[in-house]
Amino acid sequence: MAAQRFWEHKLARFGVIVLVVVTASVVLAPVIAWHSPTEINLDNRGAGLSWSHPFGTDRTGRDVFSRVLHGGRVSLLVAVVTATLAAAVGVTVGAIAGFYGRSIDTVLMRIVDIVLTFPALVLVIALVAVMEPGIKSTIIALSVLRWPQIARIVRGEFLRMRELEFVLAAENSGASSRVIIVRHLLPNVVGPVAVALTLLMADAILLEAALSFLGLGIQVPEPSWGNMLQDAQSINVLENLPWMWIFPGTFIIVTVLAINFAGDGLRDALDPRSDHG
Amino acid sequence: MLSTQEATMGDTDTGPPLLQVENLHVRFETRSGHIDAVNGISYHLDRGESLGIVGESGSGKTVSVQAISRLLPTPPAIIEGRIFLDGRDILQMDGESLRLIRGNRIAVIFQDPMTSLNPVLKIRRQMTEAVRTHLGLRRRSASKLACDLLGRVGIPDPRRRLDDYPHQFSGGQRQRIGIAMALMCEPDILIADEPTTALDVTIQAQIMELVADLQDELRLAVLWITHDLGVAANLVQRVMVMYAGRIIETGPTRAIFGRPNHPYTLGLLRSLPRPGTYSRLASIRGQPPDLSDLGDGCHFEPRCDWARAECLQAFPDPTTLENRMVACYASDEVAAERTD
Amino acid sequence: MWTYIVRRVLISIPMLFVISIIVFGLAHFMPGDAVAAMISPDSPAADEIAEIRRGQLGLDRSVMSQYWSWLGQLVQGNLGFSFITGDSVTSTIGARMSATIILMGSSLMFSIVVGVVLGVVSAMRQYRTTDYGLTVLGFIGLSVPIFFLGLVLIYLFALRLDWFPTSGIGAPGQDRTIISTLHHLVLPGLSLGVLRIALFMRYTRASVLEVMRDDCVRTARSKGLHERTVISWHIVRNALGPVATVIGLALPLLVSGAIVIEQVFQWPGIGLLFINAINQRDAPVIMGIVMLSAVMIVAVNLLTDIAYSFIDPRVRYD
Numbered sequence: 038m039a040a041q042r043f044w045e046h047k048l049a050r051f052g053v054i055v056l057v058v059v060t061a062s063v064v065l066a067p068v069i070a071w072h073s074p075t076e077i078n079l080d081n082r083g084a085g086l087s088w089s090h091p092f093g094t095d096r097t098g099r100d101v102f103s104r105v106l107h108g109g110r111v112s113l114l115v116a117v118v119t120a121t122l123a124a125a126v127g128v129t130v131g132a133i134a135g136f137y138g139r140s141i142d143t144v145l146m147r148i149v150d151i152v153l154t155f156p157a158l159v160l161v162i163a164l165v166a167v168m169e170p171g172i173k174s175t176i177i178a179l180s181v182l183r184w185p186q187i188a189r190i191v192r193g194e195f196l197r198m199r200e201l202e203f204v205l206a207a208e209n210s211g212a213s214s215r216v217i218i219v220r221h222l223l224p225n226v227v228g229p230v231a232v233a234l235t236l237l238m239a240d241a242i243l244l245e246a247a248l249s250f251l252g253l254g255i256q257v258p259e260p261s262w263g264n265m266l267q268d269a270q271s272i273n274v275l276e277n278l279p280w281m282w283i284f285p286g287t288f289i290i291v292t293v294l295a296i297n298f299a300g301d302g303l304r305d306a307l308d309p310r311s312d313h314g
Numbered sequence: 315m316l317s318t319q320e321a322t323m324g325d326t327d328t329g330p331p332l333l334q335v336e337n338l339h340v341r342f343e344t345r346s347g348h349i350d351a352v353n354g355i356s357y358h359l360d361r362g363e364s365l366g367i368v369g370e371s372g373s374g375k376t377v378s379v380q381a382i383s384r385l386l387p388t389p390p391a392i393i394e395g396r397i398f399l400d401g402r403d404i405l406q407m408d409g410e411s412l413r414l415i416r417g418n419r420i421a422v423i424f425q426d427p428m429t430s431l432n433p434v435l436k437i438r439r440q441m442t443e444a445v446r447t448h449l450g451l452r453r454r455s456a457s458k459l460a461c462d463l464l465g466r467v468g469i470p471d472p473r474r475r476l477d478d479y480p481h482q483f484s485g486g487q488r489q490r491i492g493i494a495m496a497l498m499c500e501p502d503i504l505i506a507d508e509p510t511t512a513l514d515v516t517i518q519a520q521i522m523e524l525v526a527d528l529q530d531e532l533r534l535a536v537l538w539i540t541h542d543l544g545v546a547a548n549l550v551q552r553v554m555v556m557y558a559g560r561i562i563e564t565g566p567t568r569a570i571f572g573r574p575n576h577p578y579t580l581g582l583l584r585s586l587p588r589p590g591t592y593s594r595l596a597s598i599r600g601q602p603p604d605l606s607d608l609g610d611g612c613h614f615e616p617r618c619d620w621a622r623a624e625c626l627q628a629f630p631d632p633t634t635l636e637n638r639m640v641a642c643y644a645s646d647e648v649a650a651e652r653t654d
Numbered sequence: 655m656w657t658y659i660v661r662r663v664l665i666s667i668p669m670l671f672v673i674s675i676i677v678f679g680l681a682h683f684m685p686g687d688a689v690a691a692m693i694s695p696d697s698p699a700a701d702e703i704a705e706i707r708r709g710q711l712g713l714d715r716s717v718m719s720q721y722w723s724w725l726g727q728l729v730q731g732n733l734g735f736s737f738i739t740g741d742s743v744t745s746t747i748g749a750r751m752s753a754t755i756i757l758m759g760s761s762l763m764f765s766i767v768v769g770v771v772l773g774v775v776s777a778m779r780q781y782r783t784t785d786y787g788l789t790v791l792g793f794i795g796l797s798v799p800i801f802f803l804g805l806v807l808i809y810l811f812a813l814r815l816d817w818f819p820t821s822g823i824g825a826p827g828q829d830r831t832i833i834s835t836l837h838h839l840v841l842p843g844l845s846l847g848v849l850r851i852a853l854f855m856r857y858t859r860a861s862v863l864e865v866m867r868d869d870c871v872r873t874a875r876s877k878g879l880h881e882r883t884v885i886s887w888h889i890v891r892n893a894l895g896p897v898a899t900v901i902g903l904a905l906p907l908l909v910s911g912a913i914v915i916e917q918v919f920q921w922p923g924i925g926l927l928f929i930n931a932i933n934q935r936d937a938p939v940i941m942g943i944v945m946l947s948a949v950m951i952v953a954v955n956l957l958t959d960i961a962y963s964f965i966d967p968r969v970r971y972d
Binding site for chain 3: 383385409412414415416417418421422424426429430431432433434435439443444447492
Binding site: 048147150151154155156157158159160162163164166167169239243246247250251252253263266269270272275276279282286289290293294297298301 | 669672673676677680681683684685790793794796797798799800801802805806808809813820905906907909910911913914917918928929932933935940943944947948951952
């Protein structure tokens with residue numbers, strides 16, 4: 038029923054198809070791209086689009102097409118791992134806060150409030166600066182930033198369900214807290230969490246891109262969509278080698294848009310009452 | 315059929331009635347199917363007259379009057395038929411002509427006074443905007459008029475309270491404000507859509523009395539919607555009983571309630587609590603019909619003690635007797651029943 | 655009303671206290687040594703000079719005592735002194751403040767006005783082509799990296815068309831005038847504002863659609879008001895309350911965006927200062943900016959709540 042509604046959502050269907058294509062091509066990057074993403078070719082610097090280099094080459098003669106596909110692996114990896122980590126922490130904290138309530142809830146929710154008080158990029162940059170910039174620190178910083186949103190959603194759902202009859206019935210029949218949480222409550226938050234996670238992945242791709250663009254995320258020579266755009270801070274690249282920044286930028290936009298469409302479709306499919314164009 | 319019905323129901327007044335509704339149908343088209351809310355009703359309302367529309371929720375009474383000032387969103391609603399105000403068909407009017415009628419000639423008071431006033435605007439603004447739009451009154455004279463009417467409907471210290479917000483008034487007071495607001499442009503027709511349902515019983519009586527007084531004073535025609543027969547009996551000269559989007563019985567209030575000719579009306583009367591008696595209330599058995607699947611026969615047949623074969627065949631043609639009308643094959647037998 | 659405001663202010667104090675601990679902790683654990691970076695390692699007395707500098711900067715004391723003295727200065731509005739330049743952090747930030755406020759303020763105004771108008775239009779045209787088109791555009795707005803839009807705008811309007819300068823807040827060697835500042839503001843302001851339109855449009859649309867179903871809108875229609883009166887006074891006025899709270903939500907996004915946009919356009923604001931301080935491990939400046947951004951967001955959340963209570967009188971008396 039929900040799956041059918043999702044598939045009838047035109048934008049969501051479009052999003053899923055695009056996502057499958059993008060994911061497949063970045064996962065198969067080593068097979069698809071015939072140039073190495075890091076191989077420098079000083080004889081072929083800043084070359085325009087050609088059959089050999091469909092997206093041109095950059096200032097050191099590396100193949101932009103190959104870098105975009107390999108960069109996508111890093112960007113998508115960061116998004117998926119961040120979403121998984123944030124979900125793991127967020128669901129745990131949210132479940133504990135929502136189930137036990139009282140002072141545990143108050144303390145945990147204050148922490149959530151505090152994390153949410155910082156502007157995203159300010160906190161992420163400060164966290165990355167404490168660690169060494171790279172994939173690992175990017176993932177950690179983004180997860181630290183985003184788990185509170187998941188925790189809030191899960192806690193809200195738990196608080197709501199806490200008073201419902203099936204939970205009270207399970208409690209009266211002597212089920213342990215763990216069983217109630219895992220068997221009875223968690224399955225009911227899968228929907229809202231899934232919606233939040235898709236949006237979180239979109240957000241993670243954008244934040245990783247911004248961070249790498251500032252030189253604080255994924256470090257060169259390893260490509261990511263964000264750090265490929267870093268070169269465009271040079272007016273020369275911006276003006277004369279537009280393929281160097283247009284392609285990674287377009288990949289970011291198309292991928293994030295596809296995830297947002299899919300997320301919207303998911304929300305509509307799981308909550309038929311919701312009203313989105 | 316329509317003409318005979320109207321002829322016998324019409325008053326002795328000369329000229330066309332103030333409001334004439336002919337064969338009104340309202341259907342809602344939704345994704346999950348359609349709902350036939352109003353299924354061909356015809357009636358008229360004369361100047362200064364009070365007419366009650368009685369029925370359970372879902373009988374189409376509210377929808378049928380909201381169609382008059384076209385407050386139903388279309389789509390999903392589909393309105394067919396003709397609604398003449400002074401000979402002009404409201405359903406054929408363009409938006410601007412319709413706007414000039416709304417609030418000016420036909421005013422509405424709504425069911426829930428807690429939600430029908432705008433929470434973020436002062437009472438002054440809400441009361442004066444219609445009269446300033448329709449009659450071009452200046453701010454000051456509009457405020458003066460609002461102040462007078464607030465006082466008339468029983469709001470103490472109206473001059474000061476004009477600058478309050480709706481949430482600063484009680485439910486009963488808000489409904490008084492709603493009434494005052496509706497009367498600002500001295501309309502010809504006041505549609506009262508169950509305005510007392512959301513209020514306490516004591517307040518209900520006050521509001522009813524207020525509307526009755528104002529009606530005499532201003533020679534208003536009132537269309538009073540209610541599910542409460544007691545309200546109708548005290549308030550209106552003529553009553554229409556609706557069931558499943560049709561008028562099943564209509565006539566002078568006293569005659570209808572004194573000797574109902576339709577089993578549904580009889581059932582409603584019998585389910586009314588009476589002071590001084592402790593007998594068990596008789597409720598009407600069964601459920602109201604499914605409006606998305608109304609058959610050809612009488613819609614009340616499944617719940618009716620007088621049901622017979624012909625009730626399943628076709629909806630009974632209305633029969634008229636003196637100044638009343640009933641749509642039932644067994645009306646003679648019902649008329650012989652005692653009401654208590 | 656006043657008790658409500660005072661209560662809200664008091665609630666935020668313990669929160670700010672915890673935030674100050676986090677901020678201090680972050681700066682304290684930041685690797686790299688500003689003192690070592692200041693002194694040439696070739697200097698024969700490098701270690702001794704470093705010791706002396708540490709003593710001057712108070713870095714030889716215990717963590718707790720460093721924190722308390724920092725906090726003590728903080729509540730007096732003194733954020734310490736830059737490790738790199740030795741200037742007061744408060745005055746360094748103060749000097750950059752106006753540029754950031756101009757940038758963020760103008761783009762916020764722009765995105766609110768355009769976003770609210772488009773949101774109302776979209777809601778009024780629900781399920782028609784206009785609404786559908788605006789919704790898709792809104793999705794695109796949420797999906798474009800803000801710095802990428804900045805790059806595209808520079809490429810098109812500064813490099814190709816040469817209508818606006820590529821960077822900075824004023825032409826070098828010339829006096830800054832309102833005109834020249836506005837001229838420099840257009841591209842970064844648009845980059846920061848355009849994408850946020852989507853946010854305000856979305857919330858406005860949802861809010862308007864909800865209000866349109868309200869009984870009080872039906873009442874307004876039943877009074878025979880002009881449609882524009884119904885929309886502006888009854889629907890939009892009611893819908894604005896929830897939209898005001900979105901400003902509170904939008905602000906953190908705006909700060910994040912400003913950091914990137916200031917970098918793209920070399921706009922001499924706090925964002926640029928922040929990135930430089932991070933690259934130089936200038937802890938006092940970093941702490942000052944992170945703290946300031948958190949305080950600002952707490953303050954704006956407070957202000958939007960108060961603004962909401964002015965738009966919706968029901969909140970005031972509860």
